[in-house]
Amino acid sequence: MNGERIGLPGAEAARRAPGLAARLHLDLPLLLGLLAVAGIGLVVLYSASGERIDVVWRQLLRLAIGFGVMVAAAQVPPQTLRRWAPWLYAAGTLLLVAVLAVGATGKGAQRWLDLGVVRFQPSELMKLALPMVVAWHLAEAPLPPDARRVLATFAAILVPVALIARQPDLGTALVVGAAGFFALFLGGLRWRWLAGLAAAAAAGAPALWHVMHDYQRARVLTFLNPERDPLGAGYHIIQSKIAIGSGGLFGKGWLHGTQAHLEFLPERATDFIFAVLGEEFGLTGTLALLALYLFLVLRGLHIAARAQDTFGRLVAGALSLTFLVYVVVNTGMVTGLLPVVGLPLPLVSYGGTSLVTVMAGFGILMSVHTHRKLLSPS
Amino acid sequence: MRRLHLKDHRAEQRLFARRAAFAAALAALAIGAVAARLVQLQVLEHRRYSTLSHENRVRLVPLPPPRGLIFDRNGTPVAENRPAYRLEVVPEEVPDLDALLERLGRIVALRPIDVERFRALVARKPPFEAVPLRLRLSEAEAARFAVHRHEFPGVDIAVRPARHYPAGPLLAHVLGYVARIDADDLESLDPVEYRGTSHVGKLGIERAYEPLLHGRVGMQQVEVNAQGRPLRVLERARPSPGRNLWLSIDLRLQRVAHEALGDASGAVVAIDPRTGEVLALVSAPSYDPNLFVNGIDPATYRALARDPDRPLFNRALRGRYPPGSTIKPFMALAGLEAGVIAPGTTRYCPGWYMLPNDERRYRDWKRSGHGVTDLYKAIAQSCDVYFYDLAVRLGIDRIHDFLARFGFGAGAGLDVAEEARGLLPSRAWKRRARGQPWFPGETVITGIGQGYLLATPVELAAATATLAARGARVHPHLARAAADPGGAPELLRFAPEPPVRLADPRHWEAVVRAMVRTVHGRHGTARGIADAPYRIAGKTGTAQVFGLGEDEEYDPETLAKRLRDHALFVAFAPAEAPRIAVAVVVENGGSGGAVAAPVARRVMDAWLLREGPARRAAR
Numbered sequence: 001m002n003g004e005r006i007g008l009p010g011a012e013a014a015r016r017a018p019g020l021a022a023r024l025h026l027d028l029p030l031l032l033g034l035l036a037v038a039g040i041g042l043v044v045l046y047s048a049s050g051e052r053i054d055v056v057w058r059q060l061l062r063l064a065i066g067f068g069v070m071v072a073a074a075q076v077p078p079q080t081l082r083r084w085a086p087w088l089y090a091a092g093t094l095l096l097v098a099v100l101a102v103g104a105t106g107k108g109a110q111r112w113l114d115l116g117v118v119r120f121q122p123s124e125l126m127k128l129a130l131p132m133v134v135a136w137h138l139a140e141a142p143l144p145p146d147a148r149r150v151l152a153t154f155a156a157i158l159v160p161v162a163l164i165a166r167q168p169d170l171g172t173a174l175v176v177g178a179a180g181f182f183a184l185f186l187g188g189l190r191w192r193w194l195a196g197l198a199a200a201a202a203a204g205a206p207a208l209w210h211v212m213h214d215y216q217r218a219r220v221l222t223f224l225n226p227e228r229d230p231l232g233a234g235y236h237i238i239q240s241k242i243a244i245g246s247g248g249l250f251g252k253g254w255l256h257g258t259q260a261h262l263e264f265l266p267e268r269a270t271d272f273i274f275a276v277l278g279e280e281f282g283l284t285g286t287l288a289l290l291a292l293y294l295f296l297v298l299r300g301l302h303i304a305a306r307a308q309d310t311f312g313r314l315v316a317g318a319l320s321l322t323f324l325v326y327v328v329v330n331t332g333m334v335t336g337l338l339p340v341v342g343l344p345l346p347l348v349s350y351g352g353t354s355l356v357t358v359m360a361g362f363g364i365l366m367s368v369h370t371h372r373k374l375l376s377p378s
Numbered sequence: 379m380r381r382l383h384l385k386d387h388r389a390e391q392r393l394f395a396r397r398a399a400f401a402a403a404l405a406a407l408a409i410g411a412v413a414a415r416l417v418q419l420q421v422l423e424h425r426r427y428s429t430l431s432h433e434n435r436v437r438l439v440p441l442p443p444p445r446g447l448i449f450d451r452n453g454t455p456v457a458e459n460r461p462a463y464r465l466e467v468v469p470e471e472v473p474d475l476d477a478l479l480e481r482l483g484r485i486v487a488l489r490p491i492d493v494e495r496f497r498a499l500v501a502r503k504p505p506f507e508a509v510p511l512r513l514r515l516s517e518a519e520a521a522r523f524a525v526h527r528h529e530f531p532g533v534d535i536a537v538r539p540a541r542h543y544p545a546g547p548l549l550a551h552v553l554g555y556v557a558r559i560d561a562d563d564l565e566s567l568d569p570v571e572y573r574g575t576s577h578v579g580k581l582g583i584e585r586a587y588e589p590l591l592h593g594r595v596g597m598q599q600v601e602v603n604a605q606g607r608p609l610r611v612l613e614r615a616r617p618s619p620g621r622n623l624w625l626s627i628d629l630r631l632q633r634v635a636h637e638a639l640g641d642a643s644g645a646v647v648a649i650d651p652r653t654g655e656v657l658a659l660v661s662a663p664s665y666d667p668n669l670f671v672n673g674i675d676p677a678t679y680r681a682l683a684r685d686p687d688r689p690l691f692n693r694a695l696r697g698r699y700p701p702g703s704t705i706k707p708f709m710a711l712a713g714l715e716a717g718v719i720a721p722g723t724t725r726y727c728p729g730w731y732m733l734p735n736d737e738r739r740y741r742d743w744k745r746s747g748h749g750v751t752d753l754y755k756a757i758a759q760s761c762d763v764y765f766y767d768l769a770v771r772l773g774i775d776r777i778h779d780f781l782a783r784f785g786f787g788a789g790a791g792l793d794v795a796e797e798a799r800g801l802l803p804s805r806a807w808k809r810r811a812r813g814q815p816w817f818p819g820e821t822v823i824t825g826i827g828q829g830y831l832l833a834t835p836v837e838l839a840a841a842t843a844t845l846a847a848r849g850a851r852v853h854p855h856l857a858r859a860a861a862d863p864g865g866a867p868e869l870l871r872f873a874p875e876p877p878v879r880l881a882d883p884r885h886w887e888a889v890v891r892a893m894v895r896t897v898h899g900r901h902g903t904a905r906g907i908a909d910a911p912y913r914i915a916g917k918t919g920t921a922q923v924f925g926l927g928e929d930e931e932y933d934p935e936t937l938a939k940r941l942r943d944h945a946l947f948v949a950f951a952p953a954e955a956p957r958i959a960v961a962v963v964v965e966n967g968g969s970g971g972a973v974a975a976p977v978a979r980r981v982m983d984a985w986l987l988r989e990g991p992a993r994r995a996a997r
Contacts, residue, residue: 143390186401188393218568235438245419245427258431266505283420287413294409298402305398313394321401328408335415 025074025370027303030362033296034070034347038063040277040289041348047255048269048276049350055269059350066347066359073363077371078312081364082136085311088125089133089156095122096163123164123172124357127322128364130160130176134183135314143310144188153184171329171341178325183318186304224339236272237336239264244278244286244335251282269350271342274334289348293327296320300362303369312368319361326358439600440507440574443593444539446620448553448583450629451655451858456549457584459539463515465523467496470505471532479511482533485526486512486519491673498561510576513558513672514540541577541671545629547664548636551692552627552856554582554794555667571595577671583625583856586794590860593620619863626655626858634984635660638977643687644944644964645694647839648981651950651959654843654852654872656792658981659836661693696798698832699963702919703760703970704948705781705827707845707889709768710753712780714885718771721888724752731766733818740766740822743920757892758899760918762826769825774816777824778804783878785851786833790840791875793855800837803830828922838948839961844878846915846950846959848886851875890915894953903971904947907979912986915956916949916978918970942966947974951982958985 021028042056042063049055099122134153138145145153157180165173185194209217243259252258257279259265268276278286300320307313323346330345332338344351346358419427448457465486472478479493488511496511511533515523520535527534541556543549556577559567563578572578573595579585596617601610635646635658648658665682674682682690691697713719729747731740742748742762748755756764769777782788787802801807803824805816823829833841836854844851853872861867880886893915896902903918920943945967950959960978967973 142386143393182401186394186397188390188397218570241419242427242430244416245423246431247420248424248428249421278416278420283416286416286420290409290413290416294405297405297409301398301402301405305395310390310394313391313398317394317398317401321405324405324408328412331412332415335412335419337412337415 022370024071025366026071027299027366027369029299030296030303030366033292033299034067034359034362037289037292037296037347040285040292041273041345043254044273044277044280044348045269045350047257047280048260048273050261051255055350062351062355063347066355069356070359070363070366073360074366074370076364076367078307078309078315078364078368079371081132081315081367082139082311085129085132085136088129092122092126092129093160093163096126096160098122100163100166121353123160123167123169123176124353126160126164126176127172127179127354127357128319128360130157130180131183131318131322132315134180135187135311135318138183138187138314139310144190145184150184150189150193153180157181157184171343174329174341175322175325175343179318179322182321183314186314186317186321187310236266236340237333239266240272240275240334241336243275247279247282247285249282250284251278251280254280256280271330271344271349272334273349274331274345277348278334290327290331293324297324297327300365303365307368308372316365316368319365323358323361326354438597441596441598441614441617442574442576443595443617444619445541445556445577446587446591446593446860446863447622448591449622449624450627450632451625451657452628452630453624454629456543456545456625456627456629457553458542458544460542461537462513462540463517463520463535464510464538464540465512465515466508466534466536467500467511468505468508468532468534469500475500478530478533482511482530485522486515488512489673489675491675495558495560495673508534508536510558513538513576538576543667543671545632546666546668548629548632549627550582550664550667551661551694552582552625552632552659553667554584554796555580555670556584557670558673580670581796582794583623587623587857587860591620591623594618621860621862622867623857624859624861624867625856626650626653626657627659627856628657628985630988631658631981631984632660634658635977635981636662636664638980639964642964642967642973643693644962644967645697645835646960646962646977646981647694647835648958648960648985649839649843649852649854651843651846651850651852651956654854654874655858656839656854656856657958657985659694659856661691661695661697663687663689665689692796693963693965694835695792695794695796696834697963698798698800698834699944699946700829700831700921701827701833701838702921702944702946703762703826704838704917704919704946704961705831705833706757706760706765707893707917707948708781708784708786708841709765709772709777709825710757710889710892711845711880711885712772712777713768714753714882714888715780715880716772716776719753719768721753721885724750725756725764725767727751727761727763729763731763731822733770733822736819738819740819753888754892754895755901757889757917758895758902760896760903765825766822767825769821770818774821774824775804777821778802778807784841784844785875786831786837786841788837789834790836790854792836793857793872797836798834800833801830827919835961835963838946838963839959842948842950842961843956843959845886845889846956848883848890849878849880851877890953893917893949897949897975904949904975906971907975910951910979910983912951912982913953914949914951914979914982915953916947916975918975919946919948920944920968920970921946923966942968945970945973947971947978949975949978949982951986958982 021031042059045059046056133156137153137156138149141149157177161173161177164176239259243257243265246259257276259279260268260276265272265275277289297320300323301317304313304317304320307316326343326346329338329341329343333340344354347355444459447455450456469475479488482488492512496509499509523535543553557580558576559572559578567578571594579588579591594617596615598614599612601612631648635648639646639660639662642662644662646658646660647656649656669678727742727748729742729745732738748759748761751761751764755761781802787800789797789799808814808816820829824831840854852874855872857870859867859869894913896918897904897914897916898908899905904916907914922943923941945964947962947970948960950956960981962974962977964974964977
């Protein structure tokens with residue numbers, strides 16, 4: 001390896017230019033974007049937590065672990081990930097079954113597997129393993145995939161999604177399902193399949209409604225229209241809209257949000273932290289954060305488009321779009337555009353087991369981008 | 379080959395580039411939508427929200443509705459709400475729940491089950507909502523906590539109504555009980571209406587009439603200061619209380635029936651055949667439903683669950699017994715309707731019956747036989763041979779179809795959820811359930827209410843009521859009327875079942891006459907209760923108890939008792955214009971005429987011979 005490089009001194013110099021980041025297989029634009037978002041997050045968290053520095057320290061520790069995981073993931077070449085994909089998927093599925101069978105009940109639903117020292121959520125693994133296995137499967141044959149491959153992919157998506165939905169954790173089921181679907185879509189799923197899928201969903205919904213119990217319908221109605229429950233979900237949304245709307249163009253200033261500090265805003269450090277940003281930093285703050293998120297997604301898609309093989313392309317693209325789902329579902333919920341689904345705002349919400357998963361995803365993106373080989377068609 | 383591969387590669391790359399561009403556009407669109415929403419909220423509607431934020435000193439607090447009261451048919455309260463002190467915790471105001479529970483435990487008694495339930499609720503409720511930790515503090519505990527209250531921010535005592543059942547065990551199998559909402563209930567309850575509600579009906583009337591008894595949630599807007607402490611109530615949307623409910627049960631009659639059973643295990647069901655109102659429904663032994671309201675402690679529950687007399691088991695609704703000879707009046711009607719017999723048709727009873735081409739002898743209970751027997755004698759003296767012969771002539775399918783018209787095997791359709799169904803066998807049933815053909819010998823014993831045939835006491839009482847009403851079938855019900863608090867009670871409506879019509883209505887009178895002879899005839903099997911000042915139509919029954927359960931231990935004394943036949947009796951009175959129909963089952967009671975009939979007699983006496991005012995109130 002070294003010998004080759006010595007033979008090409010010019011190229012060597014050019015390659016060295018990016019410096020440390022490149023040697024660590026990191027993508028500098030992504031890294032800077034992530035650091036900026038995390039920084040904003042810590043600032044807002046300090047205010048949202050009621051100025052508790054211990055909370056900020058704990059979050060900083062989590063972020064450090066997250067970035068560590070990202071760097072580690074970036075070192076694994078995509079070819080290795082591709083080999084692992086089916087095994088990760090199989091292990092994830094088995095663990096999901098195990099969770100349903102013996103899982104300790106955490107927060108009312110069975111999501112955790114208690115491994116003694118650590119508690120582990122297999123659905124998190126599936127957020128990465130599912131797009132990987134879909135990409136692995138589709139990369140085996142020319143794209144766009146034929147009907148058999150599409151159907152097999154649907155099956156591969158439905159099994160973990162159904163298992164997670166049974167826990168029941170609809171928010172995570174949605175994210176995992178989306179991750180798998182994005183890989184399939186980017187792989188060239190034909191539009192007529194998409195149309196058929198949409199038609200099937202439209203046809204299935206009334207039938208499903210018909211067989212549901214009254215209380216289940218009541219739940220769906222509350223889900224679609226939070227105002228129906230002005231003391232629960234509706235209360236969150238009303239208070240969150242007041243917080244954001246009262247922020248105006250430039251906000252009430254850091255630590256001066258009345259909604260947050262008078263504790264009208266529930267879950268203000270976790271799922272609803274975006275409302276604190278809106279209240280204290282106004283439209284300026286919210287648009288800046290949204291712009292950063294959009295930049296991360298577009299950079300991810302750019303990396304995907306420049307990837308050298310199908311597997312890398314599909315995984316990178318699917319992970320970028322999954323990240324988008326987090327951002328849009330959370331901010332949509334907090335602004336009252338979408339129903340209340342408990343998804344955190346990535347890198348900003350306090351805690352969240354999904355932080356590590358999100359960072360691992362970015363590590364994979366970086367790996368796809370930085371482990372480049374000379375193109376060899378064979 | 380190589381070129382082809384390369385070409386594929388390029389095509390795939392182009393395909394992906396198109397899809398990625400589409401996805402990028404979608405991402406920009408989605409983020410743009412959120413951005414547009416933010417512009418709407420933060421620029422266009424900023425003034426409105428700014429005002430709201432300034433005025434935002436208001437919190438919404440749910441006000442659970444008081445649960446409807448339950449009365450017996452005469453207005454005696456049987457389920458009421460009594461004030462009780464409960465300890466509540468607002469989780470978000472408590473920094474360390476574990477430490478708090480530990481310290482609180484030194485002041486008030488906290489059982490592990492209290493803590494467990496509490497934690498489950500904390501995980502599900504928003505952190506700013508008060509969660510009950512202990513219900514029904516004693517006066518001493520409440521006082522002790524009041525002294526230490528300042529040490530426990532976020533913990534408070536609330537005075538809340540708690541359900542109480544003054545009649546205790548007497549009505550447990552009718553009313554059921556309410557208990558604290560658990561995780562399973564949360565899955566099936568409307569989260570809006572039950573916000574603030576702590577108890578839900580788990581069994582019996584409390585469960586079946588939950589929607590009616592619960593009422594609708596209210597809320598109040600509370601102004602709070604900058605620390606979030608409540609200052610004053612701004613606005614109140616009062617909860618609408620649950621509706622009050624009147625049972626068709628007469629508490630006095632219920633007590634008579636309960637006491638008439640004495641220490642025996644069994645069931646008594648009394649129905650007004652004109653309306654379907656259940657006047658008494660007793661399952662003995664019983665239990666105190668008040669134990670369950672605030673969580674029964676495990677030791678007490680184990681004792682109840684393991685009691686060999688099974689007090690938790692609702693025999694009236696769920697006990698499935700062979701009806702024995704009490705089925706004979708219905709068999710007789712089936713024979714008359716099918717034209718297989720006429721009231722004057724006689725058979726000779728030598729004390730046994732044999733199927734053609736079969737060696738087996740089916741014995742009559744009277745070894746020496748009844749001799750020449752017509753229908754009246756066959757019912758009054760409970761001749762088995764007559765009904766062996768009748769059943770064989772009818773065949774199992776005709777028996778099945780006719781008895782089904784009386785509701786056998788289908789449940790009586792009572793207005794509580796726990797009712798079990800009896801078993802009305804047929805060829806089709808046996809093939810389906812047992813995978814075997816029907817044997818002729820099984821038809822023979824079905825004729826005297828043995829074999830596969832099973833009925834619950836409620837089914838028996840409902841069928842007897844139908845017989846009493848000469849075919850008019852009512853819908854038996856435990857609840858009679860409901861009213862908004864302060865409003866006038868409105869009768870609940872229950873659609874009647876399709877009536878049993880006979881080709882010749884005189885056949886009703888023939889069977890009723892035979893049943894009157896059972897009680898008032900010289901040789902009637904229930905002549906022991908004949909001295910009533912009204913005419914009773916009845917039928918005795920004894921049901922054989924089969925074998926020992928495999929896991930039952932051999933103990934000569936209890937074995938002897940548990941193997942004794944069940945005593946049954948069905949009756950209605952006055953025979954000409956019945957106002958009450960009764961079914962009695964006394965487990966291991968032995969003889970229906972000697973043991974079960976007197977129970978029914980006491981119930982009928984109490985209903986038909988009571989003093990004027992009570993009777994007028996009941997009308």
